[in-house]
Each structure stands twice: as structure tokens, then as C-alpha cells.
Amino acid sequence: MTKVRLVAGILVMLGLLGFGWAATKAYAIDLGDVLKVGGVAFLVTQYDDQIDSFITSALGEREAAVRGATKVVPILSLGGGGYIGAAQVVGNPENVARVKAVIQVEGRFGSGRAQLLVPTTTDRATGSPDRAKGVGVSAVIEFRI
């Protein structure tokens, strides 16, 4: 009887430890994601103009500069709404000025993936994305966070 209690006690303790570890692990991932999203938001705000001019200069050096207004905006994932990167959008100046974000809709198929990039005039990624007319994506920026 004592042995049974001992084994049961050990199993309960191991179970609790396992639960605690799992909870901590899950929490760490969530916090990491939260910090990543916040970090991307910060980087986009902080470096948008520098990145924009960097891309413009780099393309100019290769005689491939774009003829149109450009701007760097955050990429939001559809549904999640988090900032997952940034994109340089290009188009008519008045249309580019209205763009606040690019919404990314991503799908995977086997070893392939597809990304729909939708410049939008809102900074929320809910519902069906409303494409800003006359604006497209010129570059995608992935941050190392």
C-alpha cells in the first residue's frame, strides 16, 4: 500500500512538473511572438525612411530605379493582425500616401508557398483586405529578430 502511494505520489509530482514545464514553454513562445511583433513594429517605424531610401539607392545603382512614389509600410498577417515584416510599396504619389500597411495572405502547398500582398489603406488585418488602388509591392523586408 505504501509503495502504491509512493508511486502515485511520484506520478502526480511528475505530472505537475510536466504541466508546469509545458505551461512555461508555451508561455515563452507566446511572449517571444509578442516581443517579435512589437520589435517589428518598432523597427518599421524607426527605419522606414532609411529602408526606403536604401532600396531606392540600391535599385538606382543598378539602373532599375522605380519611377513613382515609394514608401515602406508594415506587413500584417491576415487574421493575426501582427506585424510580420515590412514592404516597400510603389505607385502614384497620392495613392501611395494613403497606404498604411500591406496585408499578407499566405498559403502553403507541398514544398511550395504563395503570398498574396495587398497594400491597404487601413492598419488592421481583419476581414477581407481592401486593396489600395494604383499601388503595388516593390520589395519585401524581413527583420532579423
Place this chain on the structure above:
Amino acid sequence: MGKRLRVPLIVGLGLLAALFAAATLSTAAVSFRSAERDDARVAEVLIGDRVVIVLRTSAGGYTPLERAEIVANRLRSALSEEVAAEDVQARPIPSGHGVFAANRLIVAVYGSEAAAHEASPESLAKLWRDNILLALSLPLPEEASEEEPPVEEAPGSGEAPAPGAAEQPEGPASTGQAAAPEAATAAESTALDWTGTAQKWVPIFSLEREGVRIGFAQVAGPTSQVEKVKGVAQLRLDFQRIGRIYAYIPVSTISVRKLDRVQGVSVWALADVKVLNF
């Protein structure tokens, strides 16, 4: 476990709050960007969302965009302290006119830049001064109300009454003496219509560390332009150590030596398939 989670949670939320606070503060700050006005490539300096200075010409070996960066840095530095309306001034300098904030030269206006805006250096400097004051919600000097009203240079619009100006490069230029302005940057040809709705899928070829990927891009734009697109060149760039940039360039010929960009066409969607791992 509760206490164990509470501490990192509080730290995390604190960091997040600090990041958002910093981001919010910086949105009201000074920025610069490249833009197109009157079929020409220009550089704009903004305070918040308001365009306060438009640079059209190169000067001292600096392109308009490089000059805008210099001006933006000066403005940031000047505005890091509290600035009163009387601290923002337009006054003569040996080679033209200058806009000053807190006794620091922000931008020097030379004849060639003013001419590009069909204005005199003095009137242009005053216009930019007034734009800065308006962007900072500061009152305009009394003389301004007797002259023409300041004009916010809204993106896409021409510069109505006449802005134009030149800042001078860093270094010696900051004294106000300065390098002779160069010729205006080349104007771009025709105005482009980016609003076309023609679309098509074209190949992207790129090499990545993870293996060879074959990709496709959906490009969109005016029908006549989209028809010219044969592929999309992917250019990978490293921005400082912060990020990796993938630039997508619609091209009319698939060549790794020369990028024949098709203007007016942009990328709407990307798809790729990993075909080989190594």
C-alpha cells in the same frame, strides 16, 4: 508558477509598452522620402505627415535624396530641443538664403534650386520656414500673413507658389558657405499610370541559401506595360544587420547583367517552390 510567470509577463509588457511609446513618439518626428512631382524625381522632408521641404536639384555632389537625409538629420537635431516660433527663421547667407532653427542652419537655398521651383531663394526659404512652423503648430511671423500664404506641399501636387531650395551638404556646408549646386537631377519622362488592372504570372529566379527555389510573381499594371514583362528579378539586399530585403523588379528581358525594368508595373503576389535542397 504564478510568480514565475508574473515577473517575465510584467517585464515583457513593460518592454512592449516602451517599444510602442517609442514608435508613437517617432511618428511625429522628421522623415524624408523620394517622390515624383511634375514628372520629376524629387526628395521630400516631412515633419509628421506634412511635407515641409521639397528638394529638386543635386548640390555639392549630393543627390536630392541624400540632401533630404542631411536636412532631416539637421531638423531632428534642432527639434530635439524645444523650439519657439521665433527660433525658426529665414535669413540671408553668403550664397543665398537659409532656413534656421534654433540658430542651426537647416537648409540653404541656392539659386539653382530656387530656379527649379520658379522662386527666389528668399521667397523659397520663407515658404519652407512657414511650412516648418505650420507643421510644428507654431504661429507664423507677421510678415508671412502679408505675403503669400504658405503652402503645404501635398504629395502628388506640384509646388504651387514656389518652393525649391537646396540644402547644402554636411561639413563645410553647415557654415552656410557652400558648394556650388549641381545641375538638377534628370527629370523622368512620362507620368506613369500604376492603376491599370492587367495582371499576369511571370517567373522569378532566385538563389537562396536553403536551396534553389523557382518562383512566380503576379504582376499588375497598365495592359501595355504588363505585356512587356517577361519575368521578375529578385534582388537580395542586406540592410545593416537588421533586415534582409527582397526587391522585386519586373523586367522586359531575363538577364542577370542588365535589369530592364518595366515601369508602372508592380508585384501583387508571390509563389515559389523549393526544388532542390543543399
